[in-house]
Amino acid sequence: MSLRSAAWFAAEGKTGIMHRSWLRSEGLPDDSFEGRPVIGIANSWSELTPCNVHLRELAEHVKRGVWQAGGVPFEFPTTSAGEPLVRPSAMLLRNLISMDLEETLRANPLDGVVLLAGCDKTTPAYLMGAASVDLPTVLLTGGPMLNGKYRGTDIGSGTSVWRLTEQYRAGEIGAAELAEAEGCMARSRGHCMTMGTASTMAVLGEVLGMQLPGGADLPADDARRRTLAHLAGRRIVAMVAEQLTMSRVVTRASFENAIRVNAALGGSTNAVVHLLAIAGRLGVSLTLDDFDALAADLPTLVDLMPSGRFLMEDFCYAGGAGALVAELGERLDRAARTVTGRTLGENYAAAQCHDREVIRTFDDPVKPPGSHIAVLRGSLAPAGAVIKQSAAAPELMRHRGRARVWDRVEDYLAEADRPDCDIAADDVIVVRNAGPRGYPGMPEIGNVALPKRLLEQGVRDMVRISDARMSGTSYGTVVLHVAPEAAAGGPLALVRDGDVVVLDVPARRLDLEVDDAELARRRAEWRAEPAPGTDRGYLRLFVEHVTGAEVGADFDFLRGRSGADVPRQAF
Structure with missing residues (x-):
């Protein structure tokens, strides 16, 4: 097996000594540098990104899987962006995060990478950066919060904020009631449990083939998500041996599947700019009109807020992304490849729906065809x-x-x-x-x-x-x-x-x-x-190079793949 990391660790003379000796200070045994796949674990953890605050724990489970499979894991941070806090917009930092990841992957002795993301912009940013470099890659999102519980009802992050705020401004509820609801909404770790952008991109990441089955919808505090992290660590080592890079997984068919699933989900409009940007990095032809044409005959089948009544925890227990893929049947390209090494159809061949109130049939949709x-x-x-x-x-x-x-x-x-x-x-x-x-x-x-x-x-x-x-x-x-x-x-x-x-x-x-x-x-x-403020720094770079929303709002100089060629060494 030819490893990219060998350019660093198998080098002779002072170059190899430099690369190996400093890492020995981390307590690595000698055989860490003898033909083992080196796996990066990109972590968007930050206490300023509350949706991702548990990702350091998940990283430890990924490492277990990597070690078990014979690889050597290295966790590293990147810029992070928390949707609830960042001003003026976390979207301003999406392209920056993708550049941070791209340059870190290219500059270091990595043979594959596991992406730990979750909050709205971290997931597409990581997929964009990984697409540029095109190493074997697995996405692992952090999972949704548990359902909010308020006075005997479920309330959802975001959606209920807008509804309750309107009721308060209309004089229908008071400040005390609004404050009580606020304290009931985010009652566990994880990203928004409505079908907002975080949930949408987690599901679409799975449908694109980049996430292991079940990765999109298991709640953040479900122990099975930690098991999934362990399995992701094992799987990425095998993907390196198989040379299963991101461009071999995500194709035009994958994007078509994602667009159709987004319609059936009642997913976020933000998926439009994110999928266009990811496709642009991979060099896959995708246009704004595809989002209408490919989904015109599909109804909304998932009854989740804001288009419906339920939340991600309910979606998970109803069968999650697998049950929805099964319901869509031949409307999807089931031969599309995934990071498991199997096809989308093979991944979900045994998937079943356990709650037809949450995931509807075509005979009983939430909204009629063409309504997304x-x-x-x-x-x-x-x-x-x-x-x-x-x-x-x-x-x-x-x-x-x-x-x-x-x-x-x-x-x-x-x-x-x-x-x-x-x-x-x-x-x-x-x-x-x-x-x-x-x-x-x-x-x-x-x-x-x-x-x-x-x-x-x-x-x-x-x-x-x-x-x-x-x-x-x-x-x-x-x-x-x-x-x-x-x-x-x-x-x-x-x-x-x-x-x-x-x-x-x-x-x-x-x-x-x-x-x-x-x-x-x-x-x-x-x-x-x-x-204001766009005369210097990153803001200046942003306004001078950002493309229009109709092509993904990425930077014009980042479209297309840059590849994972080993950079020149300076000594």
């Missing part, structure tokens, strides 16, 4: 926009209304809380300069809170349009990822208060009823205004 992510185009979004239909109000799927426009989300929120706010229920709320370049980082502010005055009148949904994202735990008739973004001079930058906006989701249209001559006049007057 729609890709919109038109004069307001010539490069595309997305809407999560399964989380939106059906009566607003066709809507014509007066635009109310804000350049800064902070200004809108201040207006929305005013008792004399003059926004009407049939207006279209437009918030711009929140795309990849405009904020910067494309924050999750697309589902802006409704005006307090309207909430008190019983209004619970309105059409909202932006170049931002929204949390996968959110709901509402929210048009997202409008491209080109306003900061890049897209038509969104030209909308004025009082313009008429037409949303027609069945026709896949998003249009601005303003004539071409007037738009040309406005464009001549428009000037780009750089976001």
Whole structure:
């Protein structure tokens, strides 16, 4: 077996001595350097990333598996980003984390890697960085929290935050009740237990073939997740011997499977930008329109918040990703390869559903076919926009209304809380300069809170349009990822208060009823205004090189694989 790490540890003379001798200080025996596969364990653990705070423990179980299989494990940290804390947006750091991982993998004597991730951006960032280098790779996500429990009901992270906050702003509940619910929501380790971005990317990581069966849905505090970590450590050593690199696992068929599963899950719109970015790193052809075309005939089958009622713990006990793959049957490419060495179909040949309330059949779906992510185009979004239909109000799927426009989300929120706010229920709320370049980082502010005055009148949904994202735990008739973004001079930058906006989701249209001559006049007057702080450092790099949401919001210089060639040595 030819090992990449041999370029370091089998080297003769002072080079080999340097590489081996310093590692002996870690207590490694001599045979650690004699043909054993060297396995990296990339860890996004951080106390500032509460969803991933238990990953150091999981790393110890991965190490056991690596040692047992004859490998030598080395755990290493990378930049981490916790969705609940990072400002202005964890998305700003996704590309940075991927670069951190890519350079660490390439620079060190590693033959394979296990990726420990969980919180929203850490999972796609790790898959992007690993895709660039293309070593044998296994993903292990940290698992969801246990269900939140509040006054005899289940409450979900994110989704219940938005719902309870609206009830509080509408005067339906008091501060004490809101505080009580807050203390009941995150009652174990793990990532959000709703079908938000973390859960979505964990399931899609498994369906892409990168995670061992069961890895997506087992709760973080379930002992079987530690067993799975041990098995991941054993499996990565075998993958090195098989030369089963990431590019041999994740193909166009894998992405098609992931898009279809995301529709059946009622998964996050954030999956669109993440899957596009991962595909771009691998050189796999994937477009925004694929997310609509490939899933147009699929209903939502999983009854999880925010599109439904249940949570990830229920999904796990109902049979999890395996049961959903089994239900989708031949609608998926079951011959797609996975990190187990077997195909997707072989992995789940015996999978069963144990609760048809949670994972429905095609005869009894949660939402009808074609009701998940729609890709919109038109004069307001010539490069595309997305809407999560399964989380939106059906009566607003066709809507014509007066635009109310804000350049800064902070200004809108201040207006929305005013008792004399003059926004009407049939207006279209437009918030711009929140795309990849405009904020910067494309924050999750697309589902802006409704005006307090309207909430008190019983209004619970309105059409909202932006170049931002929204949390996968959110709901509402929210048009997202409008491209080109306003900061890049897209038509969104030209909308004025009082313009008429037409949303027609069945026709896949998003249009601005303003004539071409007037738009040309406005464009001549428009000037780009750089976001604050983007004159230096990483923010400058970000705004100068980030691509549009319609191709994944990755850096233009990172598309395509860089490979795992051993770097030149300097002595």
